[in-house]
Amino acid sequence: MELTNEIRQISRVLQTPFLVMDLKYVEKNYYDLVRNIKDVRVFYAVKANSHPRIISLLRDLGSSFDVASRGEIEKLLSLDVPAEKLSFGNTIKKVEDIAYAHSVGIEYFAVDSEMEVEKIAAHAPGSKVYGRIATSGADSDWPLSRKFGTDVEHVISILEYASRLGLDAYGVSFHVGSQNYSVKNWETAIQDASKVFKALRAKGVNLRMLNLGGGIPVKHVREIPSIEEIAACINASIEKYLGFVPNLEVFIEPGRSMVGDAGIMVTSVILKSKKGNEDWLYIDAGVFHGLTETIENFRYEVITDVEDNNLKTFHLAGPSCDSVDTIYDDIKLPRSISYGDILYFLNAGAYTTEYGTHFNGIEPPRIYFVDELVEFTEKRVKKEEL
């Protein structure tokens, strides 16, 4: 998302930290997916950013939603998203929550174990289940395939078991890993998925759905493949490996790629100090207040308003009394940066405010949308004119 002059202006006035978002990027991201991936049905992964305005926009665009918990289901229903648009994609569910999801009309459930199949058969009988295969997670920032998913043979056996227990063995899902940089990984995963389809077809169980999961990357400090390249690989791989499946349904569960580039985290410097040889800079957002993903050294592109080309390496830390709340140990920033200067963390619309805590009695960053900022700016201009 572009760091406009308007955002720079308002950042000097509003209390930081906050996440500023522009819904037009979300809309573009949605259309980029449905236009490029053939016949795809988008299930937005709500956990990336569950702000009601994002949910409502995607609802109006026709999106479906991937939900992780009863809490998310309740939120979406309260925003008038129909239950048939929801998929319960968490492979770890409480039986009460499965029963609740079934009672409100949710049809799709993810599984990667026998026990989950049994829970769903008992508490959401007849539901459509899809089995999650593990991927290598290679060349992604967060491989998601140890805790989640299992090998191809196991998924085959799980879905066969589901079918025996009266469930509708419906499809296969995978996740190539969050922020996946290698297009080829989608092909490998689709090829693996096709093995499940084939093995089950031989047993008389006809799967009908492929769930591509998430993993489409957002631009930060490293080059990323375009959505067109990824989509071309996905389309060709589906045709090549799953061409034999009549009327295959294709789901995708974008989280980060739907909202990541639609937000900028705006933070302020609240302390600068030199200790021995180390230069430290402290800001009002941190590992427990909006920048949680940096705990594993996830690198955002960071920009300041300070006009000083003389750079220096800083330790950058958050505002809480916890040493874990250190963002980067080696960030280059203008030497003259000081109290009150702004740091913008670009493309921070996903997985930031969702992890917000009140640790140390410090509020998590709030979210503003650019149209609200326009109103603020107009009010302010009017005030100054008086």
Place this chain on the structure above:
Amino acid sequence: MELTNEIRQISRVLQTPFLVMDLKYVEKNYYDLVRNIKDVRVFYAVKANSHPRIISLLRDLGSSFDVASRGEIEKLLSLDVPAEKLSFGNTIKKVEDIAYAHSVGIEYFAVDSEMEVEKIAAHAPGSKVYGRIATSGADSDWPLSRKFGTDVEHVISILEYASRLGLDAYGVSFHVGSQNYSVKNWETAIQDASKVFKALRAKGVNLRMLNLGGGIPVKHVREIPSIEEIAACINASIEKYLGFVPNLEVFIEPGRSMVGDAGIMVTSVILKSKKGNEDWLYIDAGVFHGLTETIENFRYEVITDVEDNNLKTFHLAGPSCDSVDTIYDDIKLPRSISYGDILYFLNAGAYTTEYGTHFNGIEPPRIYFVDELVEFTEKRVKKEEL
């Protein structure tokens, strides 16, 4: 804290996860400090667990409080804690929050940099400031001395600067690191602190306060020194190194050691699965829901109700769709453990619920106190009798 039959009983009835706390341990911990450390004034580090019942109990016992933010100050004032009982111990403060603290009557402020001194001189003129020296952090679970504190020479210069800017250069603080296992570290830190007292006395600045910080350990899987051993070392070191200071005031800022052993985190197994060679167990609390400190492999003692001496090594993970939400990769638990079985994380009263997020739409664990549980149990017994 003892895992009583009462807690085991109620855990099968109440919805998990929750933290159950017993205030009598908090009371004992408070008295253990004031009885063993000579003339000490306790400032409870609110960030460890800010539940109003804990604050109110400590207020009634006569405790003072270490606060990290405006949010914590507001909370304590609303609980009728007088401002003179508060110390603003975070070395990273916004100027607005310094001004606010000063306006409500807070006298004590921590500093470890020139800029923080300038901020306090401008926004809380005349206040008492104490300089934080860094320690090695050796033999502690979380060294807190890179982000916080600075070397002895620097603290001397900072406090001298504070005095020149009209502040009351009041004392020295340190933190030996959270969960510090080596008694000797307190002596080293007190010896370092005495260097600051001496150097400033030579410049005509008479410090009057030593702040011992936190770091007293709570028993988990490793043996810990007793409070008596730690106190004996502290008392002897103060006499040895700071005996020359007339009417020295001694502060201490316990967080973990005040509430850690006063709580048990009660969680339930919600999925068990075997993937390849790996056995996975999933529970309803996790890295983003109460067990945040395990992200750096902090080991709790974990107990189950399952009667099975045949143990097996599991990967233990939380309920969210995030692979970071993996608690331990090598925990030994009964082979037959299954859905609905309870896992108790002992001595989890500090730094658990305070880090709670709503990530994935999942609520953070709530807190119950044992007296509330007694009520629940009585109600239940009555109901069963009907």
